[in-house]
Amino acid sequence: MENEIINSQETSEIKPSTDTLIVLNIHTNQIEMVKGVDQEGNLQKFPPEDKKENDQLIRVDKHGDIFSNFFSNFYRQLRNPFHFNFFKVSEYDAVNTAKDLQKYVDQASPEEKEKLKDYEVLPKNNNNPKNQNTMDNNTENQEYRFQPEQIDWKTMEKFGLNQEKLEKMNAMDSLLRGFKTNTLIPITINLGTAISKMDVRLSLQTGDTGQVAVHLHGIRKEPNFNNKFLGHEFSDKDKKNLKETGNMGRVVDLVNPKTDEIIPSVISRDRLTNELVAYRAEYMKIPDEIKGIRLDEHQKQTLLEGAPLYLEGMTSKKGESFDATVQFNADKRYVEFLFGNNQAPQQSRQHDQQQSQPTDKEAPRVFRGKELDDSQYEKFKAGQTIYIDGLQDAKGKAYQGYITFNKETSKTDFSFNNPNKLKEEAKPTEDYNTQTAVNSQGKTNEATKNVKEPLELKQQQPANKQQEDQQKKVRKPRGQKL
Template identity: 85%
Template structure:
């Protein structure tokens, strides 16, 4: 019977232009029509008998990706998603389907009601109700916002990136979900007369025309807290909190520069780039439970206001009890742990985190040679030589215009940087040494001139001699040094 209820629109001759939602409250067994979510995250709904409100039904294009993305965002904003079962139906048949579903629920046995879950819609990767309000799954359960084919790969190539490289860096998942990359990504920008290399976080954003654009989030020395941020002027307490914990600690009204809309939001500092990030307060989702500790309404409200909350008796993955401060982070878009409450230690930790991330050229750690250089992966032999401090020849490199080039690279362990040269630096050193020997011998034997190390030696130099060779030569050198370098 449930097949007939959910798929009743397929028997109609009129083709619906859009889909909508009907909802079953699992506590009251009431089936209603959905028209949205209010500012508090409560579901707005009305009974199917109320024909006056039918024009307020949610309408979403039938295209699969559009509906899926819409429902993922809709579900994420809902205050108590586990209280409801949602079903996607045609807009044209919504009322009749809702009434039929109500009749079915009223007379169905518990086993028959359980079968309805086969037709319930949920965000992808969120099929386990136990995980819906889990702190660890806040970012993992979200539907992909973008698809790989939507990315402007020509622009990515100008930065020296492609899909394969981003996948190797484990950066694609965060990008497709609408987040910034979890780590700094090394890019190259070729301006023709100058080439710039930097580490950035990447994100994808939809422009006014619907086109997906690549955004670069570069590293700032420090956040700009002296100027207004989207209309908000930072207090001294705001500045202190952002510098020490990365979260401002309260909800403030920000102004959308394009629409002048007033948007209550929380503000955090990107700890990798020092960029300020805002997040709408209405989108904040607070879990019911954090590491085994059930949150009461007061604790949830504290977090919804952007404030820190100290929790005791949480259980780690190892089964050990621990205490920590938690707070909603606008950059990460979920509640995070703040283990370190000492400001100076926090600053040191943040600086260390930035330094570690900044040295991730091809994802290598400090003082470790990179396995990948400018998109070219080294073979085992090359990599071992580079780690040993040797200079290696590398070809197959491409500049921003796609033109191939080659050269020599050496890894400097002191600076943790890979140095590139179009000519072999070892050859240059050999040539320089040979030139120095030749210049000294020629200057003394042929031109009557001297180099610094031999300018006070009266005896002829032997071939390639640059230092005093006898006691007499050495004594002559010392006498002249004592007299200020003048000949007596």
């Protein structure tokens, strides 16, 4: 039955030159026609009965390579592509095929629906599925490397996570592309006798057996520079660069621990976790143009060597001219802006007296160990108040709040409450004061002074029987032995 539906265009007497897409929403079981993707990444679609929209159908030349390239680009723009199954059909017979497919889906058993995957259109993916330890393989930004059904959801449940939660945190897209999550994810590990809570970045990696495993990237106090990293011994300059900019600044030979292969690579520091990350130099991609500045071959080569490059006269989204340093980041796998580190390299400052130097009042990109994403940073440096979470106090307990960049003082103002909603600057409540005083300032709260564990958010009293017992225990003064 499904073979007749999907291949119905092959029996038609008319041989159109273009194909189009129809989509099955796996949550609603509705078949619809596809007309594009909006700016927010939402799929634009309409029911096959709507004849007014027929002219809005996607039209793509049916030659294999053309359609494959189109669909890969189309697929990567979707916010939640894993909610849909796509089918390529003839434009001429698309409406009838959609109606027939809807009838089939309405009557099909789960086993019969599963067979439809044989006819589903998937994006072209030439990536090597195996990931060698921290030696990252080539994963195109545009391609999905994994599918949701490949994820070990039973393991995710042990961390207190599921697909719905990850989608709400906008973490699924980066995971399926083969990257680490863009933000820290709070997880809970229940070992039966002990429960541990922490913030981590997640990633998916393919093991030697082909099974997809969930990897946790925990927060380190600082990178480990004392031991060799994949055979590389860090120089003082390497350490300084990684600490200050997050990028080591040069290509070095690393050794694959499993194959002993020598791999020229760049190294960066994950600014959220302080983990060191390597990326093969042969996979580095440098754009031809950055914010309106066309790069010459010398500038491209500078970036390919891992070094920073100072660019002048770039144009922001608001049309304003700005100068900044750019550099390839191994963790992000693309050329990034080094805001706050925009001093031009020595070789680029031959006419400094004539140049306008970058201001030392540039808003910081990282606040208390949490890096702002592009959207947050644009608002923050413009002086707007933004919400930030994933922060940790001195005892490792999570907290969140609002930050505003004060251009006059070049300082960042922090508040637990949104100052835009208050007539005067918000002050932390007594709950927050207690946590901060006990965990970060070494002070004592009378009601919990004998409790050994760090206080949780808003905690002012013993939280359980164990803490109550600790609080009741009073050390007896030692007497002299007669």
